[in-house]
Amino acid sequence: xxxxxxxxxxxxKRTGEKVFLECVQDMDHENMFWYRQDPGxxxxxxxxxxxxxxxEKGDIPEGYSVSREKKERFxxxxxxxxxxxxxxxxxxxxxxxxxxxxxxxxxxxxTVL
Amino acid sequence: xxxVTQSPEALRLQEGESSSLNCSYTVSGLRGLFWYRQDPGxxxxxxFTLYSAGEEKEKERLxxxxxxKESFLHITAPKPEDSATYLCAVGGTGGFKTIFGAGTRLxxxx
Numbered sequence: 001x002x003x004x005x006x007x008x009x010x011x012x013k014r015t016g017e018k019v020f021l022e023c024v025q026d027m028d029h030e031n032m033f034w035y036r037q038d039p040g041x042x043x044x045x046x047x048x049x050x051x052x053x054x055x056e057k058g059d060i061p062e063g064y065s066v067s068r069e070k071k072e073r074f075x076x077x078x079x080x081x082x083x084x085x086x087x088x089x090x091x092x093x094x095x096x097x098x099x100x101x102x103x104x105x106x107x108x109x110x111t112v113l
Numbered sequence: 114x115x116x117v118t119q120s121p122e123a124l125r126l127q128e129g130e131s132s133s134l135n136c137s138y139t140v141s142g143l144r145g146l147f148w149y150r151q152d153p154g155x156x157x158x159x160x161f162t163l164y165s166a167g168e169e170k171e172k173e174r175l176x177x178x179x180x181x182k183e184s185f186l187h188i189t190a191p192k193p194e195d196s197a198t199y200l201c202a203v204g205g206t207g208g209f210k211t212i213f214g215a216g217t218r219l220x221x222x223x
Contacts, residue, residue, distance in 0.1 A: 004156075031209070042215040043157075043200070050209065058210070090156050098204025098211050099144045099164070104156030 003027070004105035006091055012111045019078040021108050023091030031094040032074035033102065034058075034066065036087040043090065049074055081112045115140045115205050119214035126191055126221050134186040134199055134217045142206030146184050148177050149200040151216070157200055191221045 007022035025032065034046040035058075045058030047066040055066050063085060067075045074093075078085055088109050092102040118137045126132055138146065145164055149157035161170045163179040170177050174195065176187040186199055198216040205212070 040215070043213040045210060048209060056209065088154075092156075094211075097144070098209060100204075101145070101147050101159045101162055102211060103159065104149075107154070107156045109154070 004091060004093055004103050006089075006105040006108050008108050009106060010109050010111075012113065013078075013081050014113050015082060017078075017081050017112075019081050019110065019112075021076040021078075021089055021091075021110070023074045023076070023105055024072055025074075025093035025103070026072065027093065027095070027103070028071065029093035029095045029103075030071075031096070032068065033092040033094070034064075034074065034076045035090045035092065036060070037090055037107075038087050046076065083112050086110060086112045115203065115207060115210075115212045117201055117203055117212050117214035119199075119201050119217050121217060122215070123218040124220070126188075126219070128192055128221055128223050129190045131187070131189045131191070133188070134201075134219070136184040136186070136201030136214055137182060138184070138201070138203045138212075139182075140203045140205035140207070140212070144204040144206060146179055147202040147204070147211065148175075148184070148186055149202065151198045151200055153198075160199075188219070191219075193221045193223045195219065196221045 004025045035043045048056045049068045065077045091105040094102045148160040151157040161177040200216045201214040
């Protein structure tokens with residue numbers, strides 16, 4: 001079975017802190033994604049990576065950056081956390097292009113105080 | 114612009130009361146239509162992929178169907194454990210993204 005793991009299930013940070021969210025997949029998938037999910041807004045794509053060191057902005061990249069140094073690991077960075085970044089963050093991986101389904105991690109519930 | 118609309122937003126059923134969830138989509142060249150189940154506080158779990166109009170797939174009490182404009186997720190004789198949010202998504206030829214709908218929250222009462 002494909003497994004996508006995220007470093008934390010719950011995280012509480014203070015405004016202005018730098019926050020790292022880590023995601024690891026074990027199936028050698030080329031593509032990895034970071035989403036945030038908010039009530040009433042559904043899943044919104046933050047960033048996408050199609051290869052090591054390659055990235056594309058999604059729909060809401062402002063205030064976020066990403067890093068993919070190894071194929072299995074995709075990190076989301078909040079350079080200076082703000083209260084409006086309080087959300088559920090979901091990582092996903094996908095083999096190949098969008099004929100294929102995505103496999104999601106369990107999510108990180110981030111609260112910024 | 115690629116778009117996915119799910120209805121209803123929420124659906125309350127009695128155990129054993131069959132019903133359907135709707136997913137209407139517009140996409141430039143459908144590559145795949147996906148159904149996911151999401152339990153509260155967890156990541157979405159993949160259910161089905163449909164690729165062309167007329168295709169159907171089944172899993173236990175769930176059956177997904179596809180036309181050129183919409184997909185239905187039929188739930189036959191649901192049980193309380195089927196309570197979850199069901200997400201529909203499409204992948205098109207216009208880019209790398211998968212476009213997700215807002216979901217239908219299903220509540221099944223015993």
